[in-house]
Amino acid sequence: MNKHAIKRIVIAGGGTAGWIAAACFAKLIGKHLDITLVESDDIGTVGVGEATIPPLLTLHKLLQIKEQDFMAATNATFKLGIAFEHWRNLDQHYIHSFGTTGKDCWAAGFQHFWLKAEQLGIADDFGQYCPELVAAQQNKFAVMGNQAINYAYHLDASLYARFLRNIAQSHGAKRIEGKISQVQTCEHSGNITALKLADGQLIEGDLFIDCTGFRALLIEQTLHTGYDDWTHWLPCDSAWAVQTSSVQPAIPYTRSIAHPWGWQWQIPLQNRVGNGMVYCSRYVADDEAKQALLNSVQGDCLTEPRLIKFKTGQRRKHWHKNCVAMGLSSGFIEPLESTSIHLIQRSIVRLLQLLPYASVEQCDIDEFNRQTEHEVNNIRDFIILHYHVTNRTDSKFWQHCRQMAVPDSLRHRIELFKRTGRVFKVPDELFAENSWIQVMMGQGLTPQQYHPIVDMMSEQELRDFLAHIKSNVSRFVAQLPPHHNFIRHYCPAAKAQ
Numbered sequence: 001m002n003k004h005a006i007k008r009i010v011i012a013g014g015g016t017a018g019w020i021a022a023a024c025f026a027k028l029i030g031k032h033l034d035i036t037l038v039e040s041d042d043i044g045t046v047g048v049g050e051a052t053i054p055p056l057l058t059l060h061k062l063l064q065i066k067e068q069d070f071m072a073a074t075n076a077t078f079k080l081g082i083a084f085e086h087w088r089n090l091d092q093h094y095i096h097s098f099g100t101t102g103k104d105c106w107a108a109g110f111q112h113f114w115l116k117a118e119q120l121g122i123a124d125d126f127g128q129y130c131p132e133l134v135a136a137q138q139n140k141f142a143v144m145g146n147q148a149i150n151y152a153y154h155l156d157a158s159l160y161a162r163f164l165r166n167i168a169q170s171h172g173a174k175r176i177e178g179k180i181s182q183v184q185t186c187e188h189s190g191n192i193t194a195l196k197l198a199d200g201q202l203i204e205g206d207l208f209i210d211c212t213g214f215r216a217l218l219i220e221q222t223l224h225t226g227y228d229d230w231t232h233w234l235p236c237d238s239a240w241a242v243q244t245s246s247v248q249p250a251i252p253y254t255r256s257i258a259h260p261w262g263w264q265w266q267i268p269l270q271n272r273v274g275n276g277m278v279y280c281s282r283y284v285a286d287d288e289a290k291q292a293l294l295n296s297v298q299g300d301c302l303t304e305p306r307l308i309k310f311k312t313g314q315r316r317k318h319w320h321k322n323c324v325a326m327g328l329s330s331g332f333i334e335p336l337e338s339t340s341i342h343l344i345q346r347s348i349v350r351l352l353q354l355l356p357y358a359s360v361e362q363c364d365i366d367e368f369n370r371q372t373e374h375e376v377n378n379i380r381d382f383i384i385l386h387y388h389v390t391n392r393t394d395s396k397f398w399q400h401c402r403q404m405a406v407p408d409s410l411r412h413r414i415e416l417f418k419r420t421g422r423v424f425k426v427p428d429e430l431f432a433e434n435s436w437i438q439v440m441m442g443q444g445l446t447p448q449q450y451h452p453i454v455d456m457m458s459e460q461e462l463r464d465f466l467a468h469i470k471s472n473v474s475r476f477v478a479q480l481p482p483h484h485n486f487i488r489h490y491c492p493a494a495k496a497q
Contacts, residue, residue: 006356007034010205012180012195012218014039017327017344018211019161020059022168024348027063029355035173038180038195038203050267050274051079051254051338052152054098055430059345063167067143071491073163075269076155077250078483080136082337084442086258089391094442095253096337097133098150100434101126102469108451111437112421113462115450122463124470126441130434131473136253140480143490148476152338154254154267154274176203180212183222191322191360192218207360209351210325214332219315219325226316227331233384233406234312235397236262236334240290241276241306245299249484256336257296260395261289264296265335270493272302278334283397310334314380318372319365324351331376336383342430346375371428378429381410382436389414389443414445421447 009025011018014037022037060070070076081097088094102110110129117123127133132150135141141151169175178197186193194204210218219225231237250268257264262279277293284292290305314331318324325331326347333339350371354364388406392398406414416422417440423433457465480486 005358006206006360007032008205009033009035009207009209010195010203011035011037011209011211013037013211013213013329014161014165014175015211015213015327016157016161016164016341017213017329018209019164019168020341020344021209021211021326021348022173023063023164023171024059024352026168026171026173029352030172035168036176036203036205037168037173038176038178038197040179041177042179050157050269051082051154051265051335052341053338053430054150054152055342056152056345059349065167068491070163071153071155071487072493074153074155074159075271075493076153076491077268077270077487078141078252079152079154079254079338080132080141080149080252082254082256083136084256084258084386084439087256087263087386087390087392088442088444090394092391092444094438095127095133095136096435096438096442097127097130097136097253098152099130099132101130101133101438102466105453107453109421109423109433109437111423111441111447112450112454113457113465115421115447116454117462117466120459120462122459123466127438129466129469129473131476134473134477135480136251138477138480139249139251139483140477141252141483142480142486151252154250154269156269176201180217183218185222189321190223192222206322207356208323210323210329211327213328214310216315216325216329218323219317219320219329223320223323225320225325227311228313228316229311230313230380231311233380233404234334234387235280235282235400236278236312237310238281238286238289239276239278239308239310239334240286240293241274241308242293242297242304243302244273244275244297245302246270246272247299249482250487252483254338258392259292260284261397263336264293266297270487273297273299278336280397283395314373314376317365317369318347319351319368321365322360324368330372333376333380333383336386337379337431339379339383339430343376343379347372375428375430377407377409378426378431381407381413382431382439384410385414385436385439386443389440389445391444414440417447418445419448421450 025035081095083095085093181198182196184194192208194202255266261283265276267274275297279289310332318330327344387401423436
């Protein structure tokens, strides 16, 4: 046994990030580890990350979570995608759905066949060839035994943290209540050695996980890692959040509604709705944004509106010395595509794959940071795409977004699709080709040409090809029950029974 082996894992902060980390460490590899989570009931969490994406199902399989139990405990509903309203232009809407659209061939994606059919006047809307999108439009859903439908969840983030806490503690993780008053470091190595609490307790560890949110108490305030600011690409810096009562059955998608200075989210849970207004404070005052949110919500307000200030960007090192930042302490990409919980999930899985079995090695740190930065930068580009590719010119905010310089990596993707209709997924990238296609076309970017292999089909063959796909989609969706009916029978929350 190596006397320097990593044996004591200390997680600073709770919330979704802290308890995902604790649950994964404890259940998956915790047999020979001492896992301690420190949090204070007096320090609130942001708690508004209520929409997820399909990879969360993989994490739940690793943790052997029964879907019905999880959904009932977290007031959850199903999610098939995100409806973007007024993003392309006022009164123009589209859905970025999960799953695939149409059928690709070896040389060209389905969008090329659709483009020719559109030119010939024989194509339906692009989304009508995607079962998840059509199901979302019709408010239908069911869990299929053969994984025939791609989905994620809307959930109560606070209840989700509590659910994960039960898993973590049942597998040996310890929770210590208290405020961190000091982070102690080694004079020689600079590594963190212990967390000193306000009551004098000293929590020593070998590896520390910073889940302290925007404060970044360990990774930034103590280790001074630095931060890359992305506000020149993602200018929104504020959000109001409020919960309201439900006034209609929950729909199986998130609503993202563009405003003259930002956008608004609506996330339907079983017993309430999560609402928020994300905006750039250079273009609208806080009070005006708050009032716009309150004027647009339905149902009674269940909470007081909460103001959240943020700066988009990421830490220059997500893992520095013996500290790994997760969640908001590692950076912030606004929740436009529901990637917050996913990035926590990816960080903990990546850390488990690179977990030091002896002392912390710089090569592990470098690989973790390289992989994380690669993934985060690709997500960043995808979010910027929504703002930059738009026809809106009705406000200074949208004029700025249209005219701003974007990263070269994104500029290349936009130009490639615009000129040729081609989309290529970057290795280990979160968003697949179909996501990029749906958003670029949804935002108003139509390719100038299609792949020549499409001309191998006659017009009648192309017509039959599309008709067959659409028929299969229609037949599939027709067999699905209404979303709210399925939830009522499958996973009703306690208050909904």
